[in-house]
Amino acid sequence: MNEIKRVMKSDGLAVFFLPDDESKLWRLIKPIWNVYYGLAVSKKSTPETHVHSFNYEKFEFLVKEFFEYAALGRMNLGMELYAICKSNSP
Numbered sequence: 509m510n511e512i513k514r515v516m517k518s519d520g521l522a523v524f525f526l527p528d529d530e531s532k533l534w535r536l537i538k539p540i541w542n543v544y545y546g547l548a549v550s551k552k553s554t555p556e557t558h559v560h561s562f563n564y565e566k567f568e569f570l571v572k573e574f575f576e577y578a579a580l581g582r583m584n585l586g587m588e589l590y591a592i593c594k595s596n597s598p
Contacts, residue, residue, distance in 0.1 A: 509574040513595060522575065522593045525583075530563035534587040564589060 512522050527534055562570075564582065567589045571577050575593035583590055 509570065513574050516595050518595060520595065521578070522591075524571075524589075524591045524593070526562055526567070526589055528563055528567075528582065528587060528589050529561040531582075531587045533585050537587070562589065567591070 516522060529535075568580055571580060571591045571593060575591075575595060577591050577593045579590070579592040581590060582588065
C-alpha cells in the first residue's frame with residue numbers, strides 16, 4: 509500500500525477489488541470456484557494466489573490507514589469488496 513500511495517499522482521485514484529472471505533455466499537461458492545478456476549483459468553488454485561484474506565472491517569481499516577477514500581463497499585451479492593481511493597497526503 510505504501511508503494512501504491514508513493515507512486516500515485518496527487519489527483520490520482522487507486523481502485524481495489526477483492527473477495528470478502530467472510531461472505532456467506534462466497535464461502536458457499538468457493539469450493540466450486542476453486543475447481544472452475546483451476547480448470548478454466550489457471551493451474552494455480554485461488555487460495556494459493558492470495559497472500560492475505562480480508563473481510564469488510566479489515567479492508568476498511570487498511571484503506572483508511574493509507575488513503576482518503578471516495579467509495580468503499582460490497583458488490584456481487586456481497587462476495588466482493590471494492591474501494592476507490594485517493595491520496596490523503598498533499
